[in-house]
Amino acid sequence: MSYLFLSYLFSTIYFQLSLFDYLFSLSIAKDSIKRPNTQ
Helix, strand or coil, X not given: CCHHHHHHHHHHHHHHHHHHHHHHXXXXXXXXXXXXXXX
């Protein structure tokens, strides 16, 4: 495997993880806006 392919794979995985993390925090924010925390 070449270094370029490895860096491309790593950046793709990192981008997908950060995107998933962003959407996850966004959904949590929407839930907290809809109904206040009871904890």
